Amino acid sequence: MDDHSSAVTAVTASVSGGVGTITFDRPERRNALSLELFGALGDHLDAWRTDDDVAAVVLTGGEEMFCAGLDLDLQSGFTQETRAAYAAACLRVYGGLLDYPKPTVAACAGPTLGGGCDIAVFCDIRVGAENAVLGFPQVKFGLTPYFSPLWKIVGLSQAKLLTLTGDRIDAAEALRIGLLDRLVPTGTVVAAATAVAASIAATSTKSAMFNKEMVLRSPAMDPISALSFETMAYREIIWHPDVVERITDAFGAIRSTP
Missing domain, CATH: 1.20.5 (Single alpha-helices involved in coiled-coils or other helix-helix interfaces)
Known part of the structure; x- marks a missing residue:
């Protein structure tokens, strides 16, 4: 079990068989992103960067929801300070995922929206349940999404559709356009994503990190x-x-x- 406290941060974390699992645990808010959740997520990811017991990481919110995006309570009450803190949290977590030295797998179930969809996109692999709904509904409020690396995953045209309209898509459409890499029955996504991560971990931590480095650098x-x-x-x-x-x-x- 990871040493970090999770009760007050709405995140739990554990390590087993070379797989580190971070679970968003704010079901009453549909796992919405708070500064506390962002901070805990970043702390666990940072701790596992140099932990040889962790070869791959799974991010999940459970079988009913992944993450519904930014907590509207936070957004509606933004001050200069909290807005700056939120921007810094985004850069820390999204940037950390984008350049993470170990493979990451998102287990997407239910609402995977806004910042939650961003987290999934910034992971290396996305396993989705049939109940997953993905998209960037914040666009409907006039806000901007992250366009990159989304367009590198689904292509320019599909990325434009998602980010210009803010429309949501179901799991079948997400699989069709490549936003999801695998689709599994509802209720099995955490196990399926963990199996993918375990397969990666079985190659050894050193091998997983070498291969992740190639994944990061070779495309450029x-x-x-x-x-x-x-x-x-x-x-x-x-x-x-x-x-x-x-x-x-x-x-x-x-x-x-x-």
């Missing part, structure tokens, strides 16, 4: 630079003791097979 490179970078990463990881042991064990198993 020209093809030859990417080839060189990925070859150097391979040369480095191939000599890691965990990898050497796995390869040796695998070849030993093959040789011993009749």
Whole structure:
């Protein structure tokens, strides 16, 4: 169990089998984003950056809701101070997810809206339940969404549709346009997302981090630079003791097979 207190921050966190799980726990507010929730989320993510027991991270709000976006109580009562604090919280959490050194998986159920949809988009992988509803309804109030990296996931035209209209889409449409990577029955999304993260964790923390680094850096490179970078990463990881042991064990198993 993670050491951080979670009772007062509406976030719980745990680590098992190489997977760190952060659960939003404000069901009475549909897991709406408060400064406290943002702070706790950022604290757990920061703590796990250098924790070798965590190879991959799952973000979830449970089976009924992911996150309905910014808490309207906070938004309606914005002051200069709280508005600045909220902007700083966005930069910290969204920026931290965007450049996170370990793979992240969002388990999207029910309302996955506004800032909640942003969190999902800033994760590496999105597993959705059939009851998921995604979108950026804050646009209807005249507010702006995050356009990037959404457009890199769903393409420019679909990103324009979502961010210019503020219309919500169901899980089937989200899967069709690529906003969701996998769709699973309602009530199973946390287990499905955890299974994906566990599969990543099984490669070892070091391998997961090397592969995440390639995921982060290679898309911005020209093809030859990417080839060189990925070859150097391979040369480095191939000599890691965990990898050497796995390869040796695998070849030993093959040789011993009749």
